[in-house]
Amino acid sequence: MSRRVTAAAVEATSTEPVLEVDGLAVSFPTDDGLVEAVRGVSWSLGPGRVLGIVGESGSGKSVSANALMGLLPKNARISGQARFKGEPLLEMSDKELSALRGSRLAMIFQDPMTSLNPVYRIGWQISEAIRLHNDVTKAEARERSIELLRTVGIPNAEDRVDNYPHEFSGGMRQRVVIAIGMANDPDVIIADEPTTALDVTVQAQVLDALKAAREATQAAMILITHDLGVVAGSADDVVVMYAGTGVEIGSVDDIYYEPRHPYTLGLLGSLPRMDQGSRRLTPIKGSPPSMIGLGHKCQFAPRCPLATDICWREEPPLYPTDTEGHVSACHHWESLREVTDPSQVFTPVEIGGGAEDEVAAPPDESIRPDDDLPAREEASP
Amino acid sequence: MTDTDRPDTPDADDTTLEDRRPVDSGVQPSGQPAALADTEGEEHHDHELAVQTRSQRQLIVRRFLQHRLAMVSLFVLVLLIIGSLVGGSLWTYDYAEQLPAFNEPPSMSHPMGIDDIGRDLMAKVLRGAQRSVQVALLVAFLSTTVGTIVGAIAGYYRGIIDSVLMRITDLFLVIPSLAVFLLLARIVGGGWFQLALIIAAFFWMPLARIVRAEVLSLREKEYVEAARALGASDARIIVRHLLPNAIGSIIVNATIVVAVAILAETSLSYLGLGIAAPDTSLGLLVSEGQAAFKTRPHLFYWPGFLIILIALTVNFVGDGLRDAFDPRQKRVRQ
């Protein structure tokens, strides 16, 4: 039942992307207007690779993932292209998608406390995932469930398989969800903010479980998060999303050491780091825009210290930059070549007197589709 | 039998009248604050935000006004109530008036006819409506007042008062309320006022529980602590801070009480143990109308329709109020 793909076989496989997204856009009609949650994002995921999608709340990262899985509410308007191993995803019927979901495409949600059905034992819930796509007996599914629990690091798996979700802690529940995701050796695992709702100490355990899942299934992974630290440790490539679209895409090294978009630079500057001695944080002033009625401009312009006239008139396309596959949606990406530290572009935080938070449009919180994400932290002192 | 042993479905509305958050009213977000100059020192796009501060109260009223069914129902309900309360005195005949004719079918001057002891039936229906509405309104007022006070005290002080309250409400759940009404009505007699007291003696309890639950959850909020630190007395905290935030639940449940009370009173009167002759109630009228169904079916239908209409409009208004107070409802256009 389990596919154990050897490393050689991976190399022998063509480097055709296993998941490809081209100009994906998602919008929701609401009483206040059309919310353009995703405004055209494109990336591709190679087999066995890890793609980190990074962005603030409301950037559209969760919505785009849910769109791929067909899990958005009925009133969502989706356009663009998405291909799973060449098959068009967005045109599939619910029935066709159901065959893929859980078997070839798996998803892990953010809040482990609510992801599991409280009235069924977790063994049953894992077995359900298996038996939905495989013709096996209950006993076989149960054996496999125990095996999966061991893989994700649940101690005493033979006993705990009969427990109910409320008998598990948050971190363990998330690992159960990962076990469910990996049950049928999927080709792609989409992890939507898997560690956001958890304590930092537990995060490491969950990330380890994800790693174990990847190794066991050889699946490619999409890791959605707003935590740059999480991405740094796990991802091969990164898509930085802002205001519903990708603003910088590249390998993890490119993004972290040679960022070519001011937003990325700002994100990096907001991150306290242990390896850089004492250094003032350089937060990005303001907040992400409301996703209704966005005009045609660079959406980051209101918060960008480098913004000029053209930034206010034209939404930048993804310009190719120095390295292969590294693109940036910034008219002034070249000027970032000279920048070695975020404080060269963003103002460091003042100790004592705080710089006023120059506010761009406060977003209308009632129309936020990413409802289960935690409240947006203000990037001001 | 209490609901403290079961996971409560959270229904306490968390938003408070204290919240005055700036709310966007569908505004151009592409405006840039004038102060954020770029590196070249130019200013772009003056601040065009039109941010309105709307109090919670305005939002609630606005939401209610948008609920068409509730608005129509409110209109009809107000008409019904006013009509019931004053209709009798405006009508040409008095309900107890003895007329020279007997058993007449409906006519121009007597739209519902005359009953077999010579009384104008239209006047009786109006009188019945008046009594039933009076009872319902009085019950709602009494039970809401008592329930709110007791519930607020129980929820705020907790301890013995709270336990006693919970046990009392448990107690009254043991016997079906109608049976207790029948018993008490038999003991106390059939005046409308006594009837209202009896019914209210039961109906204050669910409201007390609801207010208690709200107060329990609200008393932990920071503004309560702040008020206490400022030296506010308990009474002040309860009245000025806690109750206004529970008002949504209170109002919604008060409307439910009106509807249930009218059904309770008419049921008692139908069974003969409520408002009795010579006075009348809609319930009693239905009972009489049922007996005379072959000859005067309208006497069965009309009082019934009135009861249904009153209860229905009250229920719709209550539903509209619930929608207005509860912002968790996300109506997304299809």
Add this chain to the structure above:
Amino acid sequence: MLGFVIRRFIVSIIVLFVASVLIYFTVTSFGDPLAELRSRNPPVPEAVIEQRRKDIGLDKPPVERYLAWAGDVVTLDFGDDLRGNPVNEVLWRRLGRTLRMVIASVVLSLVLAVSVGVLSATRQYSKTDYFFTFSGFLFLSMPVFWLAALLKEFAAIRFNNLVGRTIIYTTGSESPRLDADFWGRMANYAGHLILPTIALALISYAAWSRYQRNSMLDVMESDYVKLARAKGAGRPRVVFRHGLRNALIPLTTIVAIDFGAVFGGAIITEQVFGWSAMGNLLIEGLRDYDVNVVLAWMMVTGVIVIIFNLIADLLYGVLDPRIRQ
């Protein structure tokens, strides 16, 4: 979980005990059991009245009287009614009839409420949803006596005429002097049961179905339902195995709380259809100031309500593993 049920049981016993005290003193406060004697003409001698007082036990202090009564009740001895017949003779038969109606209507109500709730939730904002919502409100606002009377006047007669036979009965709980085999009896009971059950069920289903709809909507928005879809489960499985299974849980609480109301509605419905059951027993007992009858009625009803609540508690524990701790 056993501990949970036992705890509830003990609490119920205590509540029943306290209620019995209240009931006893309330009921015995009205009406003078000797009034009938006193009002006779020619007047009864005082000595006879005094003797009667001693016989009934009215000369003893209230607490002692209460304890004596309570002691009897526990052994199911409810004493005699005003005519001298043991209350037990009438009580249990009538209880059986009422329970028939109550149980049948609760079952029908549940079936309707769950079906309508699920249908409304899965087709939210559709015409079906609005229709059920509106009709739900309508039945919620309708007095049960009016609906019952309406059904009685129309449904039975029309249907019977259509079929040519009397299938639906409008009076009584069974045909008098019925001589039939088991199935014949059942059919007869059913024929008498149909209309009252429908009347009662339509009223209570309305409240429950609204509740069920909201419960279902809440559950369908949950993460675990989304996860079930992400696992590849088809829509029916998601709606029933994951959605409904959870949405049913709060319904048990609601039904338990509403049980008293259903019983009350049964009292009224029985009067409309002329059943000789608990409703009539209470009303007549009250009218005649028949203390023993009323007391017995209250206690037995209280016990029935408690039993149903315990069943609901058990069911809750079965449905929701979280409560079993």
